[in-house]
Amino acid sequence: MISARERAAWGFVSPALIAIAIFFVIPVVSSLLLSLSDFDIYALADLGNMRFVGLQNYERLLTNPLFWQAMKNTVWFSVLGVPLAIGASLAAAVILNARTVKWRPVWRVMFFAPYVTTLVATAVLWNYLLHTRYGVINWVLTSVGLPAVDWLGDPNTSIPAILIFVVWKIFGYNMLIFLAVLQTVPDDLYEAARIDGAGPWARFIHVTLPAIAPTLLLVSIISVAGFFQLFAEPYVMTQGGPAQSTVTVLYFMYEEGFKWWNLGSASAVAFVLFLCIFAVTMVQLAVSRKLGGDHT
Incomplete structure (x- = not known):
């Protein structure tokens, strides 16, 4: 029999559980069922037009060259973007954590401001900055005698150009996370390392990194998931071009679902993407445990 204390506990958590069921569990189950059907614009008008097709959506997806191009682009975004984003934000956090840096609150606000700025507005602004003829970046290049670059119109530079924007956009968020955990590292550890003759780099490797390892893992998981879910940036800046070089x-999935109205196929893409993110996260956790075990 449930005690009064247990009933009170269930009473407190039930609103959250109901919200999770309504806004997460039910939509996920519905999407899974949708991915096993041929739900399209005709089924949207009349559910009688919807048929159960099993794994056909997944089979067609895995034989679609555009899907593999999108997967390749997404992997490139993640492989290049995650280390760059984490490295830049960690370096900034280490610098701003030093007591010798003046105006630290001002620098923190400046670095964090892009993260809370509307993504579409900043993407449009960067489009102008990267413009081939009128962009500030190309103006600087031509001023020093270098040729202008078609940043968003060349398949070789479109991914790096978007990556620079994405890293700039999320840079401040990761920096604040690292800054918060750096302030919890005891000064005694750094003082002991200095007494032992360790320089700045040695203190960073042997004191800072082990102390922030769990946070570093968390930020890496969040960053990988974020880069695997890039959408608004290529949608606003390049519309997937040029030559499908920035289709993620x-x-x-967006084009399958809302351009061609193949909602069953789009749902299949969503679950394949989930499996990819889940697999990468499991690999990250396994590597983290192995390195942690080797360290101990």
């Missing part, structure tokens, strides 16, 4: 998996 999420962009491909």
Whole structure:
């Protein structure tokens, strides 16, 4: 029999559980069922037109060249973007954590401001900055005698150009996370390392990194998931071009679902993307445990 204390506990958590069921569990189950059907614009008008097709959506997806191009682009975004974003934000956090840096609150606000700025507005602004003829970046290049670059119109530079924008956009968020955990590292550890003759780099490797390892893992998981779900940036800046060089998996899912109205196929893309993110996260956790075990 449930005690009064247990009933009170269930009473407190039930609103959250109901919200999770309504806004997460039910939509996920519905999407899974949708991915096993041929739900399209005709079924949207009349559910009688919807048929159960099993795994056909997944089979067609895995034989679609555009899907593999999107997966390749997404992997490139993640492989290049995650280390760059984490490295830049960690370096900034270490610098701003030093007591010798003046105006630290001002620098923190400046670095964090892009993260809370509307993504579409900043993407449009960067489009102007990267413009081939009128952009500030190309104006600087031509001023020093270098040729202008078609940043968003060349398949070789479109991914790096978007990556720079994405890293700039999320840079401040990761920096604040690292800054918060750096302030919890005891000064005694750094003082002991200095007494032992360790320089700045040695103190960073042997004191800072082990102390922030759990947070570093958390930020890396969040960053990988974020880069695998890139959509708004290529949608606003390049519309997936040029030559489909910036089509991501999420962009491909959007076109399947809301351009061609193949909602069953789009749901299949969503679950394949989930499996990819889940697999990468499991690998990250396994590597983290192994390195942690080797360290101990």
